[in-house]
Amino acid sequence: MKLLFLACLNPNTGNHTTAERIRSHIESAGHTCELRDATEFQSPAEVANLVSRNPPFEGALAIHLFRAGRLLLDIQVPFGVIFGGTDINEDVKVEQKRVIMEQVLLKARFAVAFTDKLKEEAELFLLSQSSKIYVQPQGIQTEATEKFCWAEFLRSSGVSSEHVDELRVFLLVCGLRRVKDPLYLVEVFSEWHCENPLNVLVIIGPKIDPVLSVEVEAVAKSRGLFGPGEEPTGASCCHEKVLRCGQQLHLRGHVSSHLGGHGSRGTCVGQGHSRKCSCGAA
Structure with missing residues (x-):
């Protein structure tokens, strides 16, 4: 299967690291995965043209419903989306963005949240699509x-x-x-x-x-x-x-318990497990 994978690929960010990890996993399973920076495209029409080129893509994937997922709204192949912290902590607060995110979630074949909390908040703030949202923790x-x-x-x-x-x-x-x-x-x-x-x-x-x-x-x-x-x-x-x-x-x-955006203040202090580390071990 040939897949198009859209994500914001700013260097040294969790999104970039996560996208590369997922791309590597997809390719190790025998598929072709073309990872592209979402900022390269100005509209869903541009992505639709890319997907339909010969040989055409058979599916697509995106990290962030608004930043990348909105660019998949015009494609005619099935796609999935992965929630980012910015989706729920920031973008959902903006009505215009929230409406677009709901459209993406409605059209997506499936959605992935990295934590149960993220899934719960997605169901709370967006149109209920709980049957589409799967929780898959990061490692x-x-x-x-x-x-x-x-x-x-x-x-x-x-x-x-x-x-x-x-x-x-x-x-x-x-x-x-x-x-x-x-x-x-x-x-x-x-x-x-x-x-x-x-x-x-x-x-x-x-x-x-x-x-x-x-x-x-x-x-x-x-x-x-x-x-x-x-x-x-x-x-x-x-x-x-x-x-x-x-x-x-x-x-x-990518550390799944990272401080994901504003609004999470005070939630991560002291929650990690202590571990003794000696010379040569980290």
């Missing part, structure tokens, strides 16, 4: 480089190595941009860390929004935290949270 696979040393990574990040094996490290994979603003999490985690210094938060990811990145580092320093490459001294040692933009860890897949 994450992590690998450490051959020469990676967890203890050394923490030391280079400014975390004192005195009790490395006893630390409870919470790793937030988060490209720094407004919709994924981790500032409130840093502030709340700071209080939790003061209660127990063994609780450490590591934020790792690219600086997608340079302006926000500067703000995050400024807040970190003002609260006794420290930025990339800084070695803490004196009082700052009692606040061992780390703001890292390093590439020491190779991460594949």
Whole structure:
């Protein structure tokens, strides 16, 4: 089967990572999957023309009902859609967008939500199409480089190595941009860390929004935290949270419990499972 797959493919975003993972899975099953950036197309008519070219596509898939799914409304082959956090957290609040999203959901052969919560909210805010929506949780696979040393990574990040094996490290994979603003999490985690210094938060990811990145580092320093490459001294040692933009860890897949858009404030603090990490393991 030849499939067209539309998604917003901005570099270093969860959408891009998720789309590549799904494309790889489809192709490993023996199908042909052409992944295209939704921003390449101006209208559903352009996509319809592409789908009908010889040899024609036999089906289509899209991530985000509004951003990409709306471009599939004119095609004459079956298609499926995958909900993104922006669909429910942002776009559904705009009446014009919501109407289009309902049209997409009505025409789609199926829809996929990554969590039960996302499905429930889709059924609440959009026309009820519960029979079409399937919940399929995302997974994450992590690998450490051959020469990676967890203890050394923490030391280079400014975390004192005195009790490395006893630390409870919470790793937030988060490209720094407004919709994924981790500032409130840093502030709340700071209080939790003061209660127990063994609780450490590591934020790792690219600086997608340079302006926000500067703000995050400024807040970190003002609260006794420290930025990339800084070695803490004196009082700052009692606040061992780390703001890292390093590439020491190779991460594949998308973290399904990411902070998906505005409106989710305060829901993710302390929900992860603590795990002891030693040298060479991440």
